[in-house]
Amino acid sequence: MKKKYKKFAHIAVIQYVACLLCFAITATTATAAKLVNKPAPVCELTTLDGQPVESLQALKGEVVYLDFWASWCPPCVQSFPFMNQLQQEYGKQGLRIIGVNLDEKIVDANVFLDKYDAEFAIVADPTRQCAKNFDVIAMPSSYLIDREGVVRYIHRGFRPGETDKLRIIVEQLLRHQP
Structure with a gap:
């Protein structure tokens, strides 16, 4: 019993x-x-060596693919070639891809970047406040922000079968001219 x-x-x-x-x-x-259809949160991001970078709000007029990643994240390895391809194909149309590293040690991010090329901007979120503001709960987490600075789509994780949907959303955002 x-x-x-x-x-x-x-x-x-x-x-x-x-x-x-x-x-x-x-x-x-x-x-x-609650972030979708709202202005992107304000963030204080830096280069990997600690220098301040322009705010997301300064990028109005461009479509921003903001991707939070870390060196210990296997799906992040898969997402980099896709983001490189998007940047090559759509950069001249106004797409700006920004990879926000969340590693505790910048050396880990640099080792990752030595193995996996990034043909887009890489920044750091040293205080992790930006990740909190965007409610990052998975790696990678991507936020598509329109030309007016409004978050239009959130995608968590990365599976190659989902790239078509992401590409379509990027194309739609690029076609929209405010």
């Missing part, structure tokens, strides 16, 4: 934890959803 009770208690705990996780994911997703 005790074994059955322990098994039941174990299942109940698992279900309880699963419910908490679902609530946390839903709450976080709801927070991120």
Whole structure:
């Protein structure tokens, strides 16, 4: 009888934890959803060597593909060639890709970048406040920002099968001239 009770208690705990996780994911997703169709949060980003860079608000008139990444993230390795390709194809049409590194040690980011070429801007978020403002909960997390500085789409993670959808959204944003 005790074994059955322990098994039941174990299942109940698992279900309880699963419910908490679902609530946390839903709450976080709801927070991120509040960013869509709103101006991009203000961020203080730097170069990897600590020099300030222009704000996202200064990039109005361009479509911004803002991608938060880290060296320890396997999907980030897969996303870099895609972002390089987008930058090559659409850069002259006004696409600006910015990779925001969230590594604790910049040396880790530099080792990653020595292996995986980035043909787009790489910046750092030393205080992690920008990642908090954008509600980054997965790596990579990408935010597509229109020419008016408004967040139009959020994409978490990276799977090669999703590139067509991302490309279509980028093309739509580039066609829109305010």
